[in-house]
Every structure is written in C-alpha cells, then in structure tokens.
Amino acid sequence: MPTMRAAFASRIDDADPLAALTVGEQPEPTHWADDWVTVRVLASSLNHHDLWSLRGVGLPADRLPMILGCDAVGVDPDGNEVVVYPLIADPGDPRGISILSEHAPGTLAERVAVPRSNLLPLPAGLSATDAACLPTAWLTAWRMLTTKGRVDEADAVLVQGAGGGVATAAVVLAVAMGKRVYATSRDAGKRDRIAALGATALEPGARLPERVDVVIETVGAATFDHSLKSAAPLARIVVSGATAGFEPKVNLRRIFAMQLEILGTSMGTPDDLAQVLAFCAERGVRPVVDSVYPFSRVADAFARLHSGQVFGKVVVDHTS
Template sequence: MRAIFAESINPENPLAGLVVGERPDPVEPEGWTTVRVTSSSLNHHDLWSLRGVGLPTDRLPMILGCDAVGIAEDGSRVLVHSVVPDPADPRGYSLLSERHQGTLADRLAIPAGNLVVLPESISDADAAVLPTAWLTAYSMLARGRVKHSDAVLVQGAGGGVATAAVILAHALGKRVYATSRDEAKRERIAALGATALAPGAKLPERVGVVIETVGAATFEHSMKCAAPGGRIVVSGATSGHLASVDLRRIFALQLEILGSSMGTQLELDELVQLVADRGVQPVIDSTFDFADARSAFERLATGDIFGKIVIRH
C-alpha cells in the first residue's frame, strides 16, 4: 500500500528521512480493526518524529501521521482517535506513529474502540484536522473550565492548536483575544471573531483562561493577563520551555497553571458534535494530493502556515 513514512532520522534535516512509497498492509492485533483512509492532515508532531523525538531508530521504518478520516470495515465513515493506551510510556499512552504505525497510508490498524462515526454534515477535509490539533485545543479549553469564564486569551494564533482554540472559544460565545507577531495573521485571526493583538499588548480586561502554546516568549504576558483565579493551560513551548514564573503573582492571584496534552475519546466525541451542531468551520491552510506529500511537509516545515495542511488519499 502507499504510505508516507520515516526511513531514517535526521535532527538537522528532518525531511531527509521522509519517503513516499510502499509499505506492507497493516496487521490487526486482537481487538483492533482496519480503516481505509480517505483524508489525513499533518502536525508538527510529524516533523518531530523525523527528528527522532519520541521515535527511536529501532522502530523505523515508521508510517507517520496522527490524523485520519476514512471508511471502517462495516462501511461507516469514521474519524480516528490516535491515542492508544501504552503502559510502557510514562504518559500511559502513545500516539499513532510513535509505537504503532500512523495514519498517512492507504490503510491503518487501530483499536476498534478508537473510532468516532462522523455526521454527514462534516466533510472529510474538515474532519481530518480534528483528532490532534483541534482535540488538543478543545481539551485545553475544557481543562481551563472555559464555561466559567467570559474571556479567553490565545497566545501565538496562526498555528493549528491556537487557531482551533480561537474558533472554538468564539463558537462557545466567549470574548477572544489572540496574539500573533505577523500582521497578516492578525488580520485573519480578527476575521475569525477574535480581537487580534501584537505579542505583549495590554488587553482591555483580564481573562479567565489563557491558551499557551508558545512558552518562554509569552508566558510572563500570559500571567499578567490572567484574572484572579484564572487558568493558564499549557500544551506547547515553541519559543522555549524554560519560562520565568513570578511565584508572587501565582499565589497572590491564586492562578492555576495546567498542563494539557491531546484529549480523550469522550472529548473527541464532544468536539465532533460541537462542530456539527454549531456549523464550526475549521481553517485549512492548504490541501495536497497524496503523491505530493513531500511538498506538504516542506510547507509545514516553513512554519508560515495558517490553519492545517490536509492530505487527500
């Protein structure tokens, strides 16, 4: 079958190990099933895998990808939840493409319980972007108890998780503030319903929830923007993981700093229902045919994207 996989690891030039070629059809362990993939999408996780982060050489070749929509064995149209229980992993789980083969292939094997039946109102392309970045954003808002807050700040909007958080928070009726260094991205963020600001800008109010994926460059600003009792939810650190934290502000304002990674099967079910019920429209940066996957990865590697990159199978 066709597959997009890591054949070798290269921390300095990750695309050097990327191959678009043939791999054996998946083998189903007991309790697993197969899905014929119709669409998938890329994540920065795929580039990290090609650099060897979370993917040692003894697991190569490894089919990449965490996101997929396709046709199940019973003919139903399904979305794949890529979180697989894994007692050997310190997190208690691993993602597809870490220990088990990933989604960027004609077919994939997945635990039978990891499938969500899709409503007809959600297109393949829109569904394909949901299981990683959008699920992470939804879970972050849930961990931040967004229903108890009127306003949300999203740092570094433009990437998949942050852009999803802007759209979802707006769909939930919250006042949304979002930062970006790029003026053109700020204009696009504003069109999604947020008040777009330059990094470090003063907000007109303090917020109950801060969505933080940037890290060291924005964390001080995140703390200053959090209202008393506010929650700063962290799922990434693209600008550096060693942030300075003023502990006086933490205890004086009774702030909470919460870590978040991916989301549960129940949260993916809830996310799909929210997208269907409220007509939420995911932002797709670009779409590539399977055979042109290298170009898709090259675009992802530039970092100059807005929304998600989709692969048509």
C-alpha cells in the first residue's frame, strides 16, 4: 500500500499529549465519494483542536491512528493552488458534519483528500503560509464578528484573551473594520504586541473606557463576568470556546435588564471563508504568525503550541 509522511495521533494521552504524537508513514488518503479529490499540501497550521485530539477529546482510541490537522493550502489535481475548507458532510457523526482529523484524515500530511466543493481558490497576493492560518481560527473569528456579532452595527469591540489564534484574528479583523478594539491578556509581553496591532491592551478584568457592542469570548469562566459587565445595552457576547472553564456564574438580571444576547458559534460556512480570503487579499490584512516550522520539525511546532507562549498561529511549511 502506498504511504506518505504524516503527523498523527498514535495513542491517547491526556496528561502528556505530545507523547501521543507520531511523525512517520501513513497510508495515502482514500476518497469517501466520487466527488472527492486529493490535494498536495503546501502549508498547514496548528490549532488547539490538534492538542485536544491527542488528549482524546473528540477522538476515541478506535479511530487511531488519525492524521491530525484541520487547515491547509495545497495544489489540486488540476494544478491550481487552493485553500481547503475543513468541514465535511459526515453521516457517521451525530452533527451531520465533522472537521478533518475527527473521522477523515487531516491535513498534516503530504496529501489530504476532501470533496472538490471544499476547495477555494488561493487569492493572488496571499502566500500559502498566510492563507493556511485562515480556515479554522480566522474563519471562526470572522463569523463571530460578522454573522453572530453584527459588528457592522457596532462601534467598539472587546476581545478576551488575545494571543490565541481566534482572539488575535478577531483583534486584527475588528481593527481593519475600523472599530475601537479593546483586548485583554494576562501576559505583559502579549499586551505590548496587542497594542502594536492597533487595539487598546488591558489586563484581564480591567475597567474599559466605555461599554462595548460586541464581546468576543473564547476564554470562558475566567472572563465571562467581565464580559457581561463590559457589555453595552443590546450588546452581543459571542462565545466560541471555554479554555478557562465552561461553567461560569451568570448574572441573569444583567442579561435581561441590559437586553444582552449570548450567542454560540463554531467555525463558519464555505461562503464565510471566501469572504475572509477576499477581505484579507483586498485590504492587505495578514494573519499574525507566531512561527513557521518545516514539516521535518512538526513535533517542535506542536511543542510550541503546547507551551502556551504562542501569539498568533503556528504554521507548518510542507515544502521544506
């Protein structure tokens, strides 16, 4: 059976996820249906989803080994450079969809198989390493701001826990949209970098100069009370993660008295991704890249993500 190099979960290890990562040979990708094609991967980027998979969250042992990775830019069978949309129709999942690396092998390999409809043209002016940052974190941030947060109706935005992929993307996008952006981080160095992106950087829980119309919440219990207190009347608090606790105490009186909306979201549609790609290409917006690793050092890329020191996206260059 033909093989290819890949980074995959070979076992589950909640205590030490990096120990569950293996880099080696895996079978060539197979097609689930006639409309699937194989893409040669040029670049991919890591997400916390990959670390959660190594811990066994959403990836049971009976699916191992599983090639990791959700995001990719590559070359389709016709020689076109394309961005891979990472959600696929999946009748075997109760949601009816799954993300690459949950049931179908992911993008951290020489090649990945997806439906042809999941391929979007790589816009001129966007590099493969930049565009590889967009399909998960930036797509999520875009949908949080636009579809869910209705940011076009807003003047000011608060982003909790900037530094991670989604939150940092939300800062860059909201600034590019001309909004007043406030962003929190526990790390003084990250606050300096947030300020350099055009936001007002604050310590967690700090009083804002004004109440905001949209709150981007990926942290959870540790920041949720601050999100509520920082919200203006009729504001939207959009939640896509809970890295610091998923059961916050919620002041219901504040919610109904201020007529606040709490909205959940995850990822986005292919059309959302097309909008992100066009926005970045046309406005000259580029993702914040923490670091780029050659595929030969993909284990180091995982270690960097696991360190908690990341600011922006960790990218893997499959061409080196």
